[in-house]
Amino acid sequence: MAHAAYGGRGTEEWECDMNERMTFFAFVRRLLQISGLTALSAGRMAVIAMTSKRAARATRLAAELVRLIERLGGAFIKVGQLAGTRVDLVGPTVADALGRLHDNVRPMTARQAATVVRRAFPRPPDGLTAALAHPPVASGSIASVYRVEVGDRVVALKVRRPEIGRAITVDMAILSGMARAMCRLPGLRRVPLAEIIGQVGRCLTDQLDFAAETRSLRQMREHLADFADIIVPAVIPELSGDGVIAMSFVDGLKHASIEDLPSQVREAEVAVLVRAVYRLLFIAGFVHVDLHQGNTYFRPDGTVVLLDAGFAFQMSGLARRRYTEFFGGMIQGDGEACADILRSTVRSVAPAADLAGFRRDVADLVVRNVGATARDFDLPAFCVELFNLQRRYGLYAEPEFIFPMLCLLSLDGLVKEHYPLMDFQLEAAPYVMQSLLSEPEIR
Template sequence: MERANPPDLPAVTTTAALLRLGRILSTVSAGTVRHLARQSWQRLRGRRTTAEEWPEELSRIIERLGPAFIKFAQIASTREDVLPPRACAALKRLHDSVEPMRPQDVHQALVEHFGPDWAELLPDLRTEPLGSGSIACVYPARLRDGQQVAVKLRRPHLTDTIRRDVAILRTVFALAGRLPGLRGAPLAEMAHAVGASVLLQLDLDTEARNLALLRDDLSTLEFISVPAPVPALCGESCVVMDFVPGVRGHVGVAELSPERRRALADQTLRAVFEMLFCTGLVHCDLHPGNLRLTPTGCVVVLDAGFVYRVPDVVRENLALFFLNLGFRNGPRCAEAVLASAEQVDRHSDTAAFTADMTRLVDRFGGTTARDFDLLEFSTELFASQRRNGIYASSEFVFPLLALLMVEQTVRRLDPDVDFQAIARPIVFRAASGRPAGERRRRLETAG
């Protein structure tokens, strides 16, 4: 089965983009005016107002703007090191609590996918959603044979708007990447990756295949569960999958014991590293809404819309990079980056880049989650590449996104977790599972 990667973004006409930009500005303006008017009314009534109310209004504005904006907000909500905690908390609602589809839209989606007799296939579908995302909603149901399933239905009329929004956001992020403090951060590359993934998520048939692949790839991990799709009932606008009983909300922290927190942090990281170094099929959207917990302590991975197959050469060099980061071997880390770069020529200053990497690795190598800031690390890494004329492979953005999405979750669970130590045996196992050759020799001599 072919593992699909995010497609190239389709072209959008300037007129369409400008019209959509006008609607976006109108939505933002209306939301801002509504917020200011609400605060003024409260002051007139003698009630105290604070700036803390703004994040909630911001989440409502983003919800009205649609899926592309919601996806970027979901990523932003995981970065409590960048945004205020209250803003992150408000944006987290957008993971799976977006306003659900109207009943008539649910009925229309069922008829379009299953036909007018859909109730014979799903005799007990309840219209109260289990989760309500920006692109689709998930509903509990029962098949004719009694099997409990979850039915994921795509929202109607999304494609054109998403294409225009992605084009606009890519331009905004590219401009933002030139600002002081952000210069060097791979914002344009991330915007392209996320935008392409949003379009890919419109095809739920691809998501069903990704679910099956992830389930197979992670089957050896007892603590990870991926729902199995029902292929005969899946299609472009619908995924029917196993219903996982007892799944709780987002992976929380406060109600868990310290021992369980440490175990969850370890399990989550092992799943990500298995994907990065062993299987090559990487879930790039592991925000808290897509990580759930069962009563037995199993982590359930949901929503396989943003899944990327990392090419072998990138996976190999990424493994080298992580292994030598743990050993604080800066020159070897630089070697791994240079080996996967798209362009290194006579104008590239590889010596200066290696010196930068040595300083960076000395600073961050061997540290725990408490002291390792992946966003700062990656920004400095990309800045050095650009400063020294080394053009990094765009394929590195997808593993980076996967790690960025889980970093804050893992840090909240266990700030003392040593993710580099967790990665090391998985890297060695990945190497030993392949035939002897250049890759294995390089890994065995790392450090």
């Protein structure tokens, strides 16, 4: 999202500062570290595979995978978090192991956290730095969150990890190189991996700018103010600064909390979350890309708590309108309209592109998937086939559409697991109609 960091630094200066951190030496050193840790872990996995009993083998291998990701740190933890939301793709054993990456990553030391806070506040409020000596209540890839009492208030203090900017920048350069190489494989030639990694990398870099996240949290809270069952913590501006965000503390949050709820309550709360996400997407154009179980909490009282708006993206008015129109076409089963909308969003068209063939095949794809429940609608396969059709017919997609797809992919995994009979498309209908009727056509 467009942002300006604390102290008046603008977007260009922030990105320039981030780029300056990455040197060729840091790149090579990190690449060697990744290669060494991966080789070591591969050796351990081979031993586990040969020596473990069948019943325990998968669990031990998954644990070793998570251990590797945690040791790699940086952007690799974020990739692991996103993978962990897709139980249907990676399986329950791996997803359960990856779950600890959402909010149980090894935290920074108390000294590191105190250094960041003192940098943000030359004279921190009484008790602020002392509270950092206690273990954080959650710890993720970018920051750790501490429960802090300031006067008569209980505050959730999110503290950014020191040097995480350098790690993210180098990791994204490495992942970009890997994506370019993978695009040469036959099965991935038509998937825009390089563009996806580039867009995700920019969003991850934006996560380091806590001023932008502060604004995103406020926006998300405002957009969802009419949802009585959705709780978004309020930002406390006087206790927020460079590398630190203070929010109202929400009690009763439990990791993987949805598992403890009765099925009826679970389905009702999943529906609440889905509708809130649709409200953000279709009405506000606001995309929360990070809907893993470390940022979404389901409570027995029927409320859903949404945290952490660092990995968010604001769609342009035109992109939101076109995405909404495409989704509306899917709901109505109008495949040809979907094809025409998608055609209008591409950045360029090859000279010999077969537009009639493209229209026919996109229409067929939409019609084959219309009206399917979450259990039967394979969203990952749908997205990949959509990319394939665009590449096959020489139409080059607008990468801005990647973010709502990532958002819905993580949401789709949750729905498939806990409310498989939901009509994922029909639930969107009221928000799609409201969006299309409330604003004139954008050209």
